[in-house]
Amino acid sequence: MSNDVAVAGVGMHPWGKWGRNFVEYGVHASRAALADSGIDWRDVDLIVGGETVRNGYAGYVAGATFAQALGWNGAKVATSYAACATGAQALDTARARILAGMSEVALVVGSDTTPKGFLAPNAGERWDDPDWLRFRLLGMTNPAYFALYARRRMDLYGATAEDFAQVKVKNARHGLENPNARYRKEVSVEDVLTSAVVSDPLHLLDICATSDGAAAVVLCSTEYAARHGIGGGVKINAISTVTPTFPQTVIDMPLLSTESTNAVPAPERTFKESIGQAAYEEAGIDPADVSLAEVYDLSTALELDWIEDLQLCKRGEAEVLLRAGDTTIGGRIPVNPSGGLACFGEAVPAQALAQVCEVTWQLRGQAAGRQVEGARVGITANQGLFGHGSSVILSV
């Protein structure tokens, strides 16, 4: 039995620092997605909200908040939290209900308002919370974790600071024409290398900002889409939300250590590798068939890790692809044609949905100014705190 569901419509609120309430962004994105689908809000029978912890509280940043703002229509409601994978988990909830025949049309929405500067834990003393302890004991920020991964690429695979900068240059160029991107300006290698070092070897321009933004996706069954002639044939073939396998051997935010391999050997795949692998297996799609990838470039170097984690090249060879222009639009496997987090900045509960919006536009041939010609299959990937991660495969 096919596990496909149809993407009926997608929409976003532009990323930026708008200083307004997240509900407003969410409504904007939802209305855009509904308009794109041609489906009336009153015909939506399920709303799933992406939640975040940092701004507001869980009961407020929830599906029902968006349902009320759009006008109570009696739809069922669900809310999900999965750090950076929040949007994909919300999407998976909607997909499961549709495949089970419990829902016909679902609206999935994520929205965020983010503070300036380093993402930091909430106030208070929490000596049993690793996310608090890493700051208290070590001063270990998010960019410091990104920098550990970046340094390994340099010492193991010969990556250079120029390679990392080149990822930013590429993504900045990709995002130039993207109306939803926050940063739409060319960046040079020199700009990156002369920006301040935050955590060696990463410069300020290697690290993504945090942004306000919202994204929404209207999902329906493939039968519904065919019956009403909507969606342009774009289907979700797989949503992977797997957790790690014990022992988790790659140091991961916000933890202070990995799990030991002294009693149980390391699993065959790392967590990030397993996220993509599960998506490929569910979709029955080979990495060689992927036309484009939207990956979580929290740092420039992390984009290179993802290219390998998603099996788009062998381990240690992502710089070869980058230098050859293979990951640029027009190349063999364009990565982050939207401009990625480099052009957007991170709006946590919206980001995984924004990746799905971009892939949808690419598969429909509607990504004006950044179109990957002939795109048939797109994959997304992200990873967040506490063993959350996701990958979505779409095709047309």
Added chain:
Amino acid sequence: MTTTPVIDGWFTTGPEPALLGSRCTTCETVYFPPTQGFCRNPACSGDEFAETALSRRGTIWSYTDAQYQPPPPYVPPTDPFEPFALAAVELPEGLVVLGQVAKGYGVADLRVGGEVELVVETLHDDLSIWRWKPVTEMGEEADQ
């Protein structure tokens, strides 16, 4: 100045300090930070742990530094803030443990695969923390 560990039961002090892990008495898996109550090995239902001192030496898995002052609850020991290095260190027990790098050492003193040793230093005020100190090999001393 006498210092007190910033957190209880995570490391010993004295001339040969060590991190204190927990060993599951059922499956032998070693954990750091110390744990109790339940073993996280999915094939093990163990709920008893023995305290175990971890190896004092390991190799650098990766490293970086903090050139900007981290946000609270980090407490800066100096004003103005002085950047410090961080290392993720692979121990013979098969796990990687993060730590700040010993005072006086920066990223230029570190490399992936390099050897480090555990030391205990002042974190701020009268509180102490474990840190990783590069082991200088014979013959390198003269280069510094």
